[in-house]
Amino acid sequence: MPPAAPKFDFSVLRTLRDQHDLTLAALSEASGVSVGVISKLERNQQSAELDTLYRLARAFGLSATDLLAMCESDLAHRTAEKSYRSGDFKFRQVKYANVVAHLGSAPKGAKVNRPEIHHDDTEVCWVTSGRIRLTLPHEAVELSTGDSIQFDAIQQHSYESLADSEFVILHLRKDKRY
Numbered sequence: 001m002p003p004a005a006p007k008f009d010f011s012v013l014r015t016l017r018d019q020h021d022l023t024l025a026a027l028s029e030a031s032g033v034s035v036g037v038i039s040k041l042e043r044n045q046q047s048a049e050l051d052t053l054y055r056l057a058r059a060f061g062l063s064a065t066d067l068l069a070m071c072e073s074d075l076a077h078r079t080a081e082k083s084y085r086s087g088d089f090k091f092r093q094v095k096y097a098n099v100v101a102h103l104g105s106a107p108k109g110a111k112v113n114r115p116e117i118h119h120d121d122t123e124v125c126w127v128t129s130g131r132i133r134l135t136l137p138h139e140a141v142e143l144s145t146g147d148s149i150q151f152d153a154i155q156q157h158s159y160e161s162l163a164d165s166e167f168v169i170l171h172l173r174k175d176k177r178y
Contacts, residue, residue, distance in 0.1 A: 008071040010041040010048060016060050016070075017042075031059040086112050089159070091169075102169040106132075106161035113158045121171040123153035130165025134158075143167075 017027055028035045032055050040046035041056075048056070050064065057067035081092045088110035092103045100121075108130075125134060126148035134141050134149060135158045141149055142162065151157070153171060 008047070008068070010044055010046075010071050012067075012070045013038065013056065014042040020060060022059075027056070027059055031055040089161070098173040100171040102171075103166075104169060105166045106130075106159075106164075108161055108163050108165075110161040111158065112160075120174050121153040122150060122174060123157075124148060124150045124168075124170040124172065125159075126168045126170075128166045128168060130167070131162035132165050132167055133160040133162055135160070 013027075017024070022030070024035045024038055027033075027038055031038075033052055037046065037052065038056070041048055041052075053067055054064040057064045060067070062070075077096060079094050079096065081094050083090070083092050085091070089104055089106045089112050094101050125132065125143065127143045127145055129145050131145075132143045134143065134151075136151060136155055137157075143149060
């Protein structure tokens, strides 16, 4: 029987160190965690205590929760797209835990007056071709090719295609960890 896979793969620390162009000594200085402990963690020869995770995560600009999640799971997740329509708007969608991406197209004159409300999301709309009008409770904004906007998606909002248009809409989960 092969040995059980470790519950956490701390070799991600080496990847993060490389991405941040940090030596073991530099990460040790930034985090207050000894070079020996970091080295053992990177080689999965030791488990990390919560305080150690916290200090290492902060050195990379992460929360301890995010670092632990990176160590716990595969770093890449794959999904298949789903297609749907909302009025005359056509969408291709990919969905993950913290982001939903919609690749959309709409002919001139198409409207979506009551898109679903995305309770705890921030929404980004990026027009890749054409023109879109976004109407929010206290303003209406026209976006042309290359323009984008970000807003709290819990607000009532609607889209109107002012020309044949293609666009990307992202729903980004708000981070509630403080």
